[in-house]
Amino acid sequence: MNLIPKKxxxxxxxxxxxxxNPQNIHKSNRRHxxxxxxxxxxxxxxxQLGGGVELLPPHQGGK
Structure with missing residues (x-):
């Protein structure tokens, strides 16, 4: 029991x-x-639809 938590x-x-650091970099890359x-x-x-559909903005979709 003592070896498990110590490890x-x-x-x-x-x-x-x-x-x-790498996780942050990876996250930033993935986000981009x-x-x-x-x-x-x-x-x-x-x-395809015609140009003028703003029901799904990129900001809301991304976040």
Whole structure:
């Protein structure tokens, strides 16, 4: 019982300290990619429907 928490403690600290930066970078990249993809999709839908449908704005969809 003592070995499990002891092993989890250092691992948690290391993982958090080491993955905090890469996770943030990954999140930012993922957000950008999602926004671009959503924008393209919205543009395609607008072209198909006619151009003037603002029921699903990119901001609300992304967030």
């Amino acid at each position: 989890l403690n250092p691992r948690r600290t290391k993982s958090t300290s080491k993955t905090q 990619a999602g926004e671009n993809h959503r924008q393209l999709h919205v543009e395609e839908v607008r072209g």
